[in-house]
Amino acid sequence: MYVFTVKTMTCGGCSVAITRAILAADQSATVNATPANRRVEVETRLSHDDLIELLNEAGFPAESA
Numbered sequence: 001m002y003v004f005t006v007k008t009m010t011c012g013g014c015s016v017a018i019t020r021a022i023l024a025a026d027q028s029a030t031v032n033a034t035p036a037n038r039r040v041e042v043e044t045r046l047s048h049d050d051l052i053e054l055l056n057e058a059g060f061p062a063e064s065a
Helices: 012-025 048-057
Strands: 002-005 030-034 039-043
Touching: 002 048, 012 030, 012 048
Parallel strands: none
Antiparallel strands: 002 039, 030 039
């Protein structure tokens, strides 16, 4: 499991956008994005670097938590 902090995730809409971006790249991924603590937990076949790039491209720069 990968865990990221996304400082720009401030609402439910952001959470949905992040989830959709990850699922577009890996339909079997499990995503738990929580705006209250700006934390995203991901179970996926994608690599850490792929996820960082994907989140950056979606407009949500992420850091490893």
